[in-house]
Amino acid sequence: MDSVAQWQQIDHRYGSVQALQGFSLNLRPGQITALLGPNGAGKSTAIGLLLGLLRVQGGRVSLFGQPPQQRSARLRLGAMLQRTDLPDSLRVGEHLQLFARYYANPLPVDEVLALVGLQAQSQRRYSALSGGQQRRVQLALALIGRPQLLVLDEPTVGMDLDSRQAFREALRRCRQGGCAVLLATHDLPEVEGLADRIALVRHGQLVSDDTPLNIRARVALKQLRCRTQLPLERLAEWPEVAQLQDREGRMEIYSREPEALLRRLLAADPTLSELEVRGADLEQALAVIEPAATAQAA
């Protein structure tokens, strides 16, 4: 079996709010999967279910082929949760030694500290660390048991640039070691160049699950910018326009058929100026997969 973790047809509600609907996903070893979506899309719910913090309402969740609450499954898991604070009065080294006890064959504390770049902070109290360093301690706790699955919920929130670099480096090493990584974030640049796979969640549903390369290719979009007198409402009705936005008087249009669009644009507006055409990046490609969530920014 090649699956490390699996969600099958998950439905989950909080009262009247449908947090997940028919959500299915499969995590494989040696792969960094980004669980990407805006805040409130259901990422944390999916993670809570996988980690056994939430009770499954509909569907099935398995962790190494077992129910998530099993201790034997959790022995192979490392996790970094959203908004966690560790007890202030323990030293960094003490926190790590304590967690190391939970596993039969943990990484040496010094090695983990080096991995997250905190060798110099081992003797410092948790409360004396910067926010980014505290997050790195939490990453170290997730890594110390030599996990086969690493689950990270918004891990870089509160991280400075140094911490982010240490973080990316640590994740790449984990992947090399065959570890499966799930990285939940609302921030695409964080996973660009790092994730092998992007699972896009919107409104509790999995909208897309593909490699970054495929996503970009699949949505072969071009970006067109120009100054035009044509009103936005009219442009929005054209079939050649996939998406558009008014950026302070300059129109930003995404299209799958840029040549046809250009011909029509030039014919309709002889005053058109400042024209620019280029390929769309990953963020724009993702945005058109499900246009409902990309409300026009003012």
Place this chain on the structure above:
Amino acid sequence: MSNATVITAPSLWPIYWAEFVAELKKTFRQPGFVIPSLCFPLGFYALFGLLMPHRGSFDGTTWFFATYGTFGVIGPALFGFGAALASEREAGWLDLKRVSPLPTGALLLARIGMSLVFAVIIFLLLSTLAFVAGGVRLPPSAWMLLGLVLVLGTLPFCALGLLIGSLARARSAAGWVNLIYLPMGALSGLWFPLFLMPTVLQKLAYALPAYHLGQLSLAASGQIEVVVWRHVAMLLLFTLVFASLAARALQRSVK
């Protein structure tokens, strides 16, 4: 998996021990917890048991030794479980522990152990004060029995603290604990003898767990005679009720 490795679980005792040691370190590094926990029972005993003249026909130095000992051991149990647990729950620390392969119950045992350690320290300090400054002389068996009553007697209050900690918000948990701890101490006859209070309040005391532990402490130090099993049964009942309510409250946090 092709390269499946056999994951072995480490033996449990070192984990329980490490968790207990970490709990002690954490707690003893908080002067805001240690100093009041130790100073309040000692200070109250010095004031009411040693300095103030006693009305009525009872041996105040020994009587208050037993009752402030009771009052003293209840505090760390309530605060350690109530206030500390609430803030660790809200900080997500408990969730991280639940996700880790820490065996169920280790956290609870560590914290109970911490409360017991505090009970022992408070008992030893109070005993020294009572012996040296108060001239209290009890047969060794009575000292030991009182120590045992006080240490084991913290358990119902660990359960009560657990209940508060699983319900209250971090910011208000300490307030709730004080709101329960101080009046309960007074109404249970731990601050001054119940027989000096109105009959209505004496009756009310029966509904308070601290009253039953106070009665057992007084009996252990030879101050009164009680039907032991009745108070023990009441304390067990309280423990059971608090613990099961707390378990239910913590379960509910798993949505």
